[in-house]
Amino acid sequence: MTDFSATIAFGLVRRLAAAGTDTPSLYLLISDAGAIRAVEADIAAEVQVQLGLGLRSLVAAEMGLDRLEEALKRNPDRPVTLITLDRWLPKLVTALDRNVVSLTRGGAVLLLANQAVAERLLWAAPNLRNRLSDVLAIRPDEAFGGPMA
Amino acid sequence: METALGAMLIESPAVLGRQLRQDLSRQIDSGRMKRTEDRVPQLATVERGLNELKCQGAEFADGGRLLFDIQLEERQRGWLVKRFRFHLHLPPSRSIKMVRIHLNQGTWHDPLRIPRCHLHVGDSGAHIPFPIMNPRPILSLICEHVEPDFGAIVEQV
Numbered sequence: 511m512t513d514f515s516a517t518i519a520f521g522l523v524r525r526l527a528a529a530g531t532d533t534p535s536l537y538l539l540i541s542d543a544g545a546i547r548a549v550e551a552d553i554a555a556e557v558q559v560q561l562g563l564g565l566r567s568l569v570a571a572e573m574g575l576d577r578l579e580e581a582l583k584r585n586p587d588r589p590v591t592l593i594t595l596d597r598w599l600p601k602l603v604t605a606l607d608r609n610v611v612s613l614t615r616g617g618a619v620l621l622l623a624n625q626a627v628a629e630r631l632l633w634a635a636p637n638l639r640n641r642l643s644d645v646l647a648i649r650p651d652e653a654f655g656g657p658m659a
Numbered sequence: 660m661e662t663a664l665g666a667m668l669i670e671s672p673a674v675l676g677r678q679l680r681q682d683l684s685r686q687i688d689s690g691r692m693k694r695t696e697d698r699v700p701q702l703a704t705v706e707r708g709l710n711e712l713k714c715q716g717a718e719f720a721d722g723g724r725l726l727f728d729i730q731l732e733e734r735q736r737g738w739l740v741k742r743f744r745f746h747l748h749l750p751p752s753r754s755i756k757m758v759r760i761h762l763n764q765g766t767w768h769d770p771l772r773i774p775r776c777h778l779h780v781g782d783s784g785a786h787i788p789f790p791i792m793n794p795r796p797i798l799s800l801i802c803e804h805v806e807p808d809f810g811a812i813v814e815q816v
Binding site for chain 1 (some may be wrong): 678699701702
């Protein structure tokens with residue numbers, strides 16, 4: 511797989527802040543499987559500190575297909591949505607691909623996955639792939655890592 | 660003094676560290692500071708319930724350099740700023756070489772001689788009283804006022 515630009519949550523959220531949180535954007539974030547929880551916590555903390563907003567966090571495995579539209583509904587108080595694809599869910603990925611316009615209608619959407627899931631997503635979801643603002647390799651923030659973060 | 664400190668309990672050392680990093684980034688965006696990795700405050704545990712945020716050296720565009728460390732102690736309702744040291748090394752062209760702002764750990768000194776929070780100018784041993792403030796406005800004050808102004812030689816027309 512191509513080596514993507516490396517970042518931490520701080521740099522990612524700086525980008526979102528510069529673009530404006532209402533600007534539709536879609537990022538695919540690739541993380542080591544074991545670091546996904548730490549990266550989620552970092553993103554939530556940086557969204558709070560830099561944007562003064564709460565992060566809308568969705569776990570793919572818990573998103574029902576029948577309630578997808580509701581899950582993707584824009585929330586003006588939480589314009590940044592993080593969807594963690596913690597395992598390969600082909601039906602959900604297909605549904606997200608078909609609903610890519612709703613997905614990116616307002617605000618920023620961050621898809622967080624490990625490398626294996628990210629590779630499959632890039633192959634199986636052409637609409638998502640075409641809408642991606644960027645693909646980034648994201649790692650936990652070492653400066654504030656650990657249980658205190 | 661204790662009341663002032665108690666009134667500024669911090670949510671967590673990590674949140675303060677992220678806020679300080681964000682504040683330093685704004686100084687970089689404004690052109691006052693250089694982009695360096697060292698500016699990132701690092702969080703470390705000194706002992707159980709005592710954390711330290713340490714910035715090894717943030718460089719200003721004109722050659723100044725800022726180092727700071729902040730110790731925070733866990734209390735029931737949040738984290739208390741127990742001690743901090745901000746050391747600003749001014750550029751060689753300035754008449755003053757260094758400014759230091761300290762919050763001492765305790766109040767065992769005579770507060771009239773050594774106030775708990777104080778400022779040192781140059782290598783003077785004088786302890787100039789300084790208001791106890793949250794580290795964020797102190798950082799902003801240093802970057803936006805102290806660093807550009809202290810020791811600057813104004814040419815007379």
